[in-house]
Amino acid sequence: MASYKHTAALPDTVLRVKALESLLTEKGLIDPAALDELIDTYENRIGPRNGAQVVARAWADPEYKKRLLDDGTSAILELGFSGVQGEDMVIVENTPSVHNMIVCTLCSCYPWPVLGLPPVWFKSAPYRSRAVIDPRGVLKEFGVELDPDIEIRVWDSTAETRYMVLPLQPEGTDGMSEDELADIVQRDSMIGTAVVTAP
Numbered sequence: 001m002a003s004y005k006h007t008a009a010l011p012d013t014v015l016r017v018k019a020l021e022s023l024l025t026e027k028g029l030i031d032p033a034a035l036d037e038l039i040d041t042y043e044n045r046i047g048p049r050n051g052a053q054v055v056a057r058a059w060a061d062p063e064y065k066k067r068l069l070d071d072g073t074s075a076i077l078e079l080g081f082s083g084v085q086g087e088d089m090v091i092v093e094n095t096p097s098v099h100n101m102i103v104c105t106l107c108s109c110y111p112w113p114v115l116g117l118p119p120v121w122f123k124s125a126p127y128r129s130r131a132v133i134d135p136r137g138v139l140k141e142f143g144v145e146l147d148p149d150i151e152i153r154v155w156d157s158t159a160e161t162r163y164m165v166l167p168l169q170p171e172g173t174d175g176m177s178e179d180e181l182a183d184i185v186q187r188d189s190m191i192g193t194a195v196v197t198a199p
């Protein structure tokens, strides 16, 4: 049986949220546009910035990277990020010969403390099924064409384990500061549906 944590959005819960949102809007207590803005902020800006800091630290500090790959949860906590849906983090490292990609085939398990809220496509049925069957094809749709000899590994997040990808550091960025590095790390590169490119 799926646990509570795995079934992130029960139809009943969704209905209740919708009902609450309608009621609050009707009473003039919330502005739906402001709510969309708030969700967008967590989905695209605040959330993934945490993960970007983790990636930048790992690129800049080999000792930190070692700890991150060894015990993701505590290395992430070193930077102050922890919480619900991030209790058991596993970091998978991209190398010149291996590209990692994450999915939750069952629902939408996602590492909230480092990536924020999952994007809509991550929760969609086509991504969930096709990421496993045809990862190369899915990557192509995201604009990522990998060399045929690069192995693609797909990691299925569960209630127990949440994955995050440590992307490959782009060439020519060795001299950049940690803050500058964090700025070039976008959300999708930590899901594995994008690669990081030098600015």
Ligand code: FE
Pocket (backbone or CB within 6 Å): 006, 007, 008, 104, 105, 106, 107, 108, 109, 110, 157, 158, 159
């Ligand atoms: Fe899930």
